[in-house]
Amino acid sequence: MSFGEAIASGFGHYVNFQGRASRSAFWYWVLFVVILSIIAALIDNMIIGMPIIGPIVSLGLLLPGISVSIRRLHDIDRTGWWILIGLVPLVGAILLLVWYCSKGTTGPNTYGPDPLPVA
Secondary structure, eight states: OOHHHHHHHHHHTTTOOSSOOOHHHHHHHHHHHHHHHHHHHHIIIIIISSSSHHHHHHHHHHHHHHHHHHHHHHHTTOOGGGGGGGGSTTHHHHHHHHHHHSOOOSSOBTTBSOSSOOO
16 A cells, blocks of 8 residues: 555545554554644744644544554454553553554454455
């Protein structure tokens, strides 16, 4: 999945917590969020002088980010409720990072068909 396709998928499925998201879709989405957050912070700090754009960007990307994270967990055949493990300091973040980097289940699983094309 390309960078543009991942962004389109993130916004296109922003209220869809069903299905699966590949590693590339998830990590391209994370890259997009980081880039947009840096741009918003630069605009807030250098041009406006107060935090206006950053919070708007954060709110706008919150729901799609949660959705893509849950669909990424579905790809490794875990329920989306595991995202709450991130509330446990340090251990939760490390566990989620390991899972987000893990290869998804090959072929269909409980949450749907494989998001990657069959080679």
